[in-house]
Amino acid sequence: MTTASRRAAIEVLTTNTPDTHTMRALIKHHAGPELQFVSDRPKPVPGPRDVLIRVKKAGICGTDRHIWEWDAWAAGRIPVGIVTGHEFVGTIEAVGSAVSKYQPGLRVSAEGHITSWTDYNSRTGNAHIASDTRIVGIDRDGCFGEYVVVPEENVWPVHASIPDKVAAVLDPLGNAVHTVMAAGVSAKSVLITGTGIIGLMAVTVAKAAGAGRIFATDVDPKRRALAKKLGAVEAFDPRNDAWIAEVRKACRGEGADVLLEMSGAEPALAQGLAGLRNGGTAALLGLFKGPIKFDINSLVIFKGCTVLGINGRKMFETWYQMEELLLSGKLELDDIITHEFPLEQFKKAHETMISGEGIKVVLNIGG
Numbered sequence: 302m303t304t305a306s307r308r309a310a311i312e313v314l315t316t317n318t319p320d321t322h323t324m325r326a327l328i329k330h331h332a333g334p335e336l337q338f339v340s341d342r343p344k345p346v347p348g349p350r351d352v353l354i355r356v357k358k359a360g361i362c363g364t365d366r367h368i369w370e371w372d373a374w375a376a377g378r379i380p381v382g383i384v385t386g387h388e389f390v391g392t393i394e395a396v397g398s399a400v401s402k403y404q405p406g407l408r409v410s411a412e413g414h415i416t417s418w419t420d421y422n423s424r425t426g427n428a429h430i431a432s433d434t435r436i437v438g439i440d441r442d443g444c445f446g447e448y449v450v451v452p453e454e455n456v457w458p459v460h461a462s463i464p465d466k467v468a469a470v471l472d473p474l475g476n477a478v479h480t481v482m483a484a485g486v487s488a489k490s491v492l493i494t495g496t497g498i499i500g501l502m503a504v505t506v507a508k509a510a511g512a513g514r515i516f517a518t519d520v521d522p523k524r525r526a527l528a529k530k531l532g533a534v535e536a537f538d539p540r541n542d543a544w545i546a547e548v549r550k551a552c553r554g555e556g557a558d559v560l561l562e563m564s565g566a567e568p569a570l571a572q573g574l575a576g577l578r579n580g581g582t583a584a585l586l587g588l589f590k591g592p593i594k595f596d597i598n599s600l601v602i603f604k605g606c607t608v609l610g611i612n613g614r615k616m617f618e619t620w621y622q623m624e625e626l627l628l629s630g631k632l633e634l635d636d637i638i639t640h641e642f643p644l645e646q647f648k649k650a651h652e653t654m655i656s657g658e659g660i661k662v663v664l665n666i667g668g
Contacts, residue, residue, distance in 0.1 A: 325338070489512060505632050560581065570589075
């Protein structure tokens with residue numbers, strides 16, 4: 302081979318060889334709506350105690366909608382330039398020099414709340430509300446890219462019987478499981494206000510956890526119909542307050558034993574508490590847009606209610622509970638995970654979720 306031929310061969314090889322130091326990803330490219338697809342994002346490098354994961358599928362959630370639309374919360378929290386996304390499943394690609402528990406090739410998901418495990422809550426079993434929590438895809442680069450790095454202690458090996466599309470949405474499923482389990486729904490009547498993604502998950506989780514009758518509310522008739530399919534005995538349109546009297550009448554004339562508030566809508570909180578019996582338990586997961594007003598004297602104090610603020614998932618009690626519920630075969634998620642799109646169709650994927658055409662939307666990123 303001549304010198305010229307060798308040079309030509311080298312040029313072809315260099316041109317056709319993929320850059321192993323960069324990746325495809327979605328970034329928050331400016332302080333405004335939408336995301337940007339890039340193909341030259343630097344591939345993250347794991348530290349000594351980190352795990353590098355090649356992402357296969359990632360879920361789009363309500364938080365990602367806030368970031369996409371760039372509302373007041375996102376504008377005050379999300380750093381421009383970050384890779385977004387926090388729900389995923391993938392395979393370990395590499396591990397840091399001090400990682401001892403996991404090896405490349407393992408299929409995993411991960412808890413997205415990262416803490417140093419040194420504050421009071423972390424050391425007393427409540428790391429999910431640690432004071433130094435940093436969240437994947439919000440405070441540091443997330444999973445809407447081909448690779449993501451998380452600390453070893455945040456990795457969750459995925460059981461072989463759990464399919465990828467379910468493993469990709471363990472994060473929001475964990476929110477539903479945490480809410481249901483914290484409220485103690487077994488053999489109790491349950492009222493779920495708001496049947497969005499996590500509200501619908503809460504219906505099937507509550508049923509699997511041994512709840513008695515489940516009642517639900519939502520303004521969307523399709524979501525109400527799906528709530529009934531998943532296990533609610535009745536689903537009401539909350540724009541008419543008459544449903545509150547119906548629920549109270551159905552529950553000994555006193556109201557439901559448990560309220561799971563999943564909507565983050567101010568009227569829903571007051572309605573839900575009105576439909577809760579005296580001495581009942583209210584678990585609040587839905588996030589409100591700002592300060593709210595309701596009759597706390599009548600709806601909480603005089604009723605003697607127990608009110609629980611729910612944030613994220615218990616680390617890692619909720620993950621063990623999720624796995625057992627999934628392996629039991631009692632959870633019905635196929636009607637909730639409605640769409641999958643390749644990463645390059647990220648705009649259509651977000652629009653499908655935001656419009657309500659889809660419920661849980663998953664991005665196929667690699668593999």
